[in-house]
Amino acid sequence: MEQIRFLLGTIFILAGLFVFGIATLGLFRFRYVLNRVHVAAKCDSLASLLVCVGLMFYAGNLGSILKLLLVVILIWLSNPVASHLVCKIEVETNKEIEKECEVER
Amino acid sequence: MSGLSEEGKKDVKKFTDWVNANSEEIPPEIVYPPKHDDHHGHGHEHKEIVIPHEETLREKMAKREHIDENFQEEWQNVMQKANDDPSSPERWYRLASSIGGALIVLVLLITVANLPRFGSPDAPAMNEVARRYLESGLQETGAVNSVAGMILDYRAFDTLGESVVLFTATVTVIFLLQQKERNHNKEDIEAVDGNYKGIRSLPAKVIVAITFPFIILYGIYIVLNGHLSPGGGFSGGAIIGAGLVLNHLVFGQEFSEKFINVNKCKKLMAGGLFVYIALKTYSILTGANGINSHIPLGKAGSIFSGGLIFPLNICVGVVVACTVFSLYSLFTDWSS
Numbered sequence A: 001m002e003q004i005r006f007l008l009g010t011i012f013i014l015a016g017l018f019v020f021g022i023a024t025l026g027l028f029r030f031r032y033v034l035n036r037v038h039v040a041a042k043c044d045s046l047a048s049l050l051v052c053v054g055l056m057f058y059a060g061n062l063g064s065i066l067k068l069l070l071v072v073i074l075i076w077l078s079n080p081v082a083s084h085l086v087c088k089i090e091v092e093t094n095k096e097i098e099k100e101c102e103v104e105r
Numbered sequence B: 001m002s003g004l005s006e007e008g009k010k011d012v013k014k015f016t017d018w019v020n021a022n023s024e025e026i027p028p029e030i031v032y033p034p035k036h037d038d039h040h041g042h043g044h045e046h047k048e049i050v051i052p053h054e055e056t057l058r059e060k061m062a063k064r065e066h067i068d069e070n071f072q073e074e075w076q077n078v079m080q081k082a083n084d085d086p087s088s089p090e091r092w093y094r095l096a097s098s099i100g101g102a103l104i105v106l107v108l109l110i111t112v113a114n115l116p117r118f119g120s121p122d123a124p125a126m127n128e129v130a131r132r133y134l135e136s137g138l139q140e141t142g143a144v145n146s147v148a149g150m151i152l153d154y155r156a157f158d159t160l161g162e163s164v165v166l167f168t169a170t171v172t173v174i175f176l177l178q179q180k181e182r183n184h185n186k187e188d189i190e191a192v193d194g195n196y197k198g199i200r201s202l203p204a205k206v207i208v209a210i211t212f213p214f215i216i217l218y219g220i221y222i223v224l225n226g227h228l229s230p231g232g233g234f235s236g237g238a239i240i241g242a243g244l245v246l247n248h249l250v251f252g253q254e255f256s257e258k259f260i261n262v263n264k265c266k267k268l269m270a271g272g273l274f275v276y277i278a279l280k281t282y283s284i285l286t287g288a289n290g291i292n293s294h295i296p297l298g299k300a301g302s303i304f305s306g307g308l309i310f311p312l313n314i315c316v317g318v319v320v321a322c323t324v325f326s327l328y329s330l331f332t333d334w335s336s
Helices: A002-029 A033-059 A062-093 B006-021 B037-042 B057-084 B089-113 B128-141 B146-154 B156-183 B186-192 B202-224 B233-256 B262-288 B309-332
Strands: B030-032 B049-051
Touching (some): A002 A033, A033 A062, A062 B202, B057 B089, B128 B146, B146 B156, B146 B309, B156 B262, B156 B309, B202 B233, B202 B309, B233 B309, B262 B309
Antiparallel strands (some): B030 B049
């Protein structure tokens, strides 16, 4: 039972690290703000969820699991909004936004 | 929705109405009464009432760029004068400042070269003071968190200095900004900046409305639990201040002033410092003269323990939170 628990936790954490790696790669490879925000927002949300689930398997007791759940909720509330605001500022202030993408006015 | 009582439904309705009223749509320019082409030659018979639409960010930036250009021109003129005139004080100031900077760098490099090796037993950091803090800190201060015992009991005077530095920074900014307001035409400034009405983004408003109480609650928890767990006045106060700044950023000046404004901040900071000084003066005077101060240390580990550390933490937290918030709002609010 213990071994299965640790195996599951390790699998989840490794998957999270893989997604974090993709996010970092995308953050450095993409040139434009909106592409980079897209990578940072989506991959970070998924990866932090995976890592936290892995840590829940490791932790075992209920108190730690609930605390990790709170961390996930906080990240899922704040990360999309922060990314949304960065995109909004870019669309509102970039004078040549039409060159990069189509914008609904 | 179906499980809610009548009052709950009313509250939900109120909230959705409020969100709709503050949504991101920009009202169009309305001209009343509407223009008619056939009235063109008859002069002005009626006055037009123009309701301007809210300024977009891009228009604001255009105005700002204009102001920045004027400032840059003035600055370039000053620098040009300094370059042309060999006896101007600007030149001497530049020479003196570069020599002074080089001297400071030299002194710092010599000091670093003479430092003892990291972790060596002869280092001044390894003397008996640190050992005493760790060995008998719990007995003498009653605080489980030895850092809190150190900064708010053994070295409380040092912490008072840190809080006064924050207070002084705020007071200095208030003085400087009042001067700026006197020199410039206030209406010009308000035409550019206006009264900050909050962010035009629905998701940010909803999420901050949900999380804001929890941020403040967490900050208060860290301040009150300072003598039991890592944290204390400085970190908890920073969290509370950041929460207030977030509230101001998202909901605007008018809503934020319902909680706190700069004037309240000034009073709270002065009050916090005064309470700190009064409590610590009592404790130092009684301790130095060998009088029993009658401050119970309490049972180590419970919330009411650690003697004066608990109230002092609250004072520091109030001062830090007010500093963070007032340094932000002094630069955004013009009415204060």
